[in-house]
Amino acid sequence: MINFKAVDESAIEQLMAIETACHSHPWTLKTMSSCMGGRYFNLAAFNESTLVGFYIGEKAGPDFTLMDICVTPSEQGKGIARQLLSQFIEYGEQQNAENLFLEVRETNARAIKLYELAGFTQMSVRKNYYPSDDETKNGFEDAILMGMALNLDFS
Numbered sequence: 182m183i184n185f186k187a188v189d190e191s192a193i194e195q196l197m198a199i200e201t202a203c204h205s206h207p208w209t210l211k212t213m214s215s216c217m218g219g220r221y222f223n224l225a226a227f228n229e230s231t232l233v234g235f236y237i238g239e240k241a242g243p244d245f246t247l248m249d250i251c252v253t254p255s256e257q258g259k260g261i262a263r264q265l266l267s268q269f270i271e272y273g274e275q276q277n278a279e280n281l282f283l284e285v286r287e288t289n290a291r292a293i294k295l296y297e298l299a300g301f302t303q304m305s306v307r308k309n310y311y312p313s314d315d316e317t318k319n320g321f322e323d324a325i326l327m328g329m330a331l332n333l334d335f336s
């Protein structure tokens with residue numbers, strides 16, 4: 182049974198273990214630490230007491246950005262990211278966010294599919310945004326900027 186709760190800096194080692202297992206170019210501990218508290222918010226997924234996934238979001242006025250979402254490899258494909266993402270959207274709605282944004286590597290088909298199923302659409306491309314190990318890409322990869330408008334009340 183998966184349960185969800187926000188975590189603080191005391192969970193940083195568990196977050197970093199998942200971060201480094203999931204990403205080709207993971208955040209550093211310093212970056213992860215800087216995304217705890219303040220304008221950042223998060224939700225972690227637990228299988229019993231084991232942290233198995235998380236998202237980190239950022240609030241900037243009416244714009245909320247999904248900074249990171251990861252599920253530990255052994256727990257992927259079970260719908261955990263879908264639940265985390267829908268709770269990110271729900272939180273934005275509750276907080277009266279107007280826009281949700283995220284960036285994703287152009288080659289990350291799995292994540293793009295997940296975001297599209299949740300209602301995000303592709304808005305633009307940020308050229309050479311991410312470092313890449315793919316020699317054919319000169320060490321960089323494009324990011325796709327995706328977004329979703331919330332609370333569209335024109336009355």
Ligand SMILES: CC(C)(COP(=O)(O)OP(=O)(O)OC[C@H]1O[C@@H](n2cnc3c(N)ncnc32)[C@H](O)[C@@H]1OP(=O)(O)O)[C@@H](O)C(=O)NCCC(=O)NCCS
Nearest residue numbers: 203250251252257258259260261262263285291292294295
């Ligand atoms: C992307 C990621 C978060 C998905 O986590 P997950 O818990 O496995 O995803 P879910 O099980 O909730 O799957 C959600 C949807 O993603 C898509 N998906 C899942 N596995 C897929 C696969 N192997 N191929 C293509 N699409 C897939 C499906 O559309 C799925 O919906 P469905 O189950 O209704 O078919 C996870 O793979 C991950 O941590 N990747 C590394 C980190 C990363 O790339 N994060 C995104 C940064 S922008």
